[in-house]
Amino acid sequence: MRPGGAAGATGGAVGTPLNLLEVRGLTVTYLTQTAPLPTLDKVDLDVATGECVGLFGESGAGKTTLALALLRLLPRTATVSGSVHLDGVDVTNTTWGRLRALRWKAASIVFQGATQALNPVQRVGGQIEEPILLHERSSGTIARSRAAALLRQVGLPPAAAGAYPHELSGGERQRALIAMALACDPRLVVADEPTTALDTVRQAQILDLITGLVTGHGRAMLLISHDLRLLSSTCDRIAVMHAGRIVEEGTPAEVCAGGRHPQTRALLTAHTRIRALRHRHRPRPPSPAGHVGVPVLAADDLVVIHPARRGRNVRAVDGVRLDLAAGEIVAVVGESGCGKTTLARALVGMHPPTGGEIRVDGVPLRPTGPWLRAHRRRVQLVLQDPGSALDPRHTVYDAVAEGLRIHRLRPPGGEPAAVAAALVRAGLQAPETFFGRYPQELSGGLRQRVVIAGALILQPRVLIADEPVSSLDAAARADVLTLLLDLRDRSGLAALVISHDLELAWSIADRVAVMYLGRIIEVGPAQQVLGSPAHPYTAALLAAMPQPFTPLAATLDGEPPRTSSLPGGCRFHPRCPVLLTGTADAAGIGHACRTVEPEPLPAVGPAVACHYAAAEHRS
């Protein structure tokens, strides 16, 4: 019998039927250098055996702190009051030895970032065996066979045990992390945003897997997410968290029905729905004749190859044609690892292209110092995490003025006036009040505005934004997106937005390009590509989007192949539902799918790289 089970039985004998997890009045305050930071405020939460509870809230609401507090994993700077009863044991004041026995055995955690949660220098198999060896003192052979069984359960090949984390894809790493969480047969699994970094197809796969393995085996789960639709489709009960408090709790239907608490309503309406025209912000009518004049930024048959030490080179970007006109926002969407970040870095001149050409205003970019320098005044990059994109030792003023100083520009009105003007353009009113502040003192949204101001001061023609809002909460997100639209409308700034978030593309992009394994497979006006997708891959991405109350559907199987070993024919064909269901063969083009690579798409579109879609279109 499990030690946890014995404790639970004792609790029952006293006459108080203890839940598996009982959190009572949990309050957590972090001590910081300046002022104490209250993070959790009298949180009450119950999870019964076999139940799946969702914890919903935007970033900064205290969800992760709660998850860590359940196993007393908080840093020493946190002061904790209240109680956390896990399997009848009060985690907050039990002995160290008892706590160690509880960790992973009574409850385990699937952490947010699979990349950081796995040890990069240890094989995956060893990391799964580690908790087994620690808790059960079983022999290495038993632990190894258990690890192999776990890997099979999460759908990984046995060879994955011998792989290092970097040899697995993002989805495979997340699966390995789930295998690790299940290693000691825990009674409660806490999953902290297990799918945030994944594309919709993999998200559905992983959630499907985790709910099947956890709730199907009498275990309980606490699923933490900022996506209410996702929780409503998987959980029995949802708790809504805001500013460190649980503001509402109920069944998915109750919570989603509008929510009694105003905060829930606000969070609910923040969701974008694809195909809902009112969620498209200030769409521009697509110009039917394509572009007029020379595009500001053009990529022509761009190829970027990462040389590999052993094995075959990785073709991260494999023949991309893309145009960007003045005053246009183009979104490049695709799963992680599809090459979109490499494309962005090549376009700003950070990564020398292996082949093809990049043109700014029709002038080809040459990879030499002065050319690159001039290029960088016209094309600017906005990075994903504004926290690390600013040097913590530079004030806002220095950060924004950096571009001017690098190019030794003396703006006519003087440097302070130019910095102030750039901050105002980036939507920061009363810019002088920001001059002396450090990025650490600003919120995420304000920091991203400072980054954008630093880019705008050089008066670029194009902004390339790599996941510009993925680390921001809903309100800051909307702010930054509105800013991009303002810049487009007022100054005709073109923007290329790189994202794995289809909703983001729907809300602001004029055109959308879908990237798969280094190539653009569908491109066209946002409403067309996302509204009525022609490529089966685009359709699968869209169909896997979480819908309220509908079980998630993994619309594709398996993982994309490595770009170092591309399949022959269409690069999507091994996973293509049209081919796998026999529809393509019935139409008589299955052979073409397997053997003929579709032509690279024209730069503007609308176009689709799919034999089946092309045949459909013709008929």
Place this chain on the structure above:
Amino acid sequence: MTAGRAMRRAAGRVDARGRVAVAVIGAYLVLAIAAPLLITPADLSAVGAPGAPHLPPSARFPLGTDVYGRSMLAVTVWGTRVSLTVGLSATAVAIGVGAVAGIVAGHFRGRLVAVLMHVTDWFLAMPTLVLAAVLTGVLRPGAGPVVLAIGLTSWPATARLVRAQTLVVEAQPHVDRAKVLGAGHWHVIRHHVLAAVAPLIVVQASLTVSAAVLTEATLAFLGQADPIVVSWGTTLQQARDAGSVSAGHWWILFPPGAAIVVLGLAFTECGRAVQRALRVGPWEHP
């Protein structure tokens, strides 16, 4: 400049232990600079010494006299000059070479950098005392070879540390951002790398001084310094040669020994205090 600003902010956070260490170093510096005002060359003459040899402490000679009959107080105070000069200049050599090599090795890529790191490893393996003995044997004895020997063997540690920190800084997106803004090597190094590396260099410098002072005294004690120049190490060596240890002439052994220990400790403590204030490296938990 941003590096200066960071250092000034850190200076305000130095704790009491660090302040004491800085005060002690300051006192040594004042003594070393003021020594020529307090002590005449006649006081230090081995031939026309003011007193008889081996006198115990008295009112005339508060710390007694050395093997030649010179006042131990004067000898010890004068010795500060050599120790500090050699310690600080060896550190300047070590930190200067180490910081430049570290930043270059961290910032640039390529074959030359690989060669540079191999050279660093080669120097890392070189024993200080042996190299110093060879150098003083080849060159004329004096402070120069000692500074060179200590400098040449102490820079690789700094280079390794600075390179590691440079790699950490350059992996951060804000350096990418600067590059996209058009920054060249010089701008990235000056505005981003240097500011991040400066605190580390200060800590490393302080620790290196303490090691250099000790090495200088060791070399002099082993007879690798100019015997005419009065220093703590040579005083100890002469005392040992004259049999002061067996004769129980503690007043000749104690002052230079204590001076070395206190100065070495002061620089180490100062380095640790800066480390604690800046939260760089493995600082001690309170």
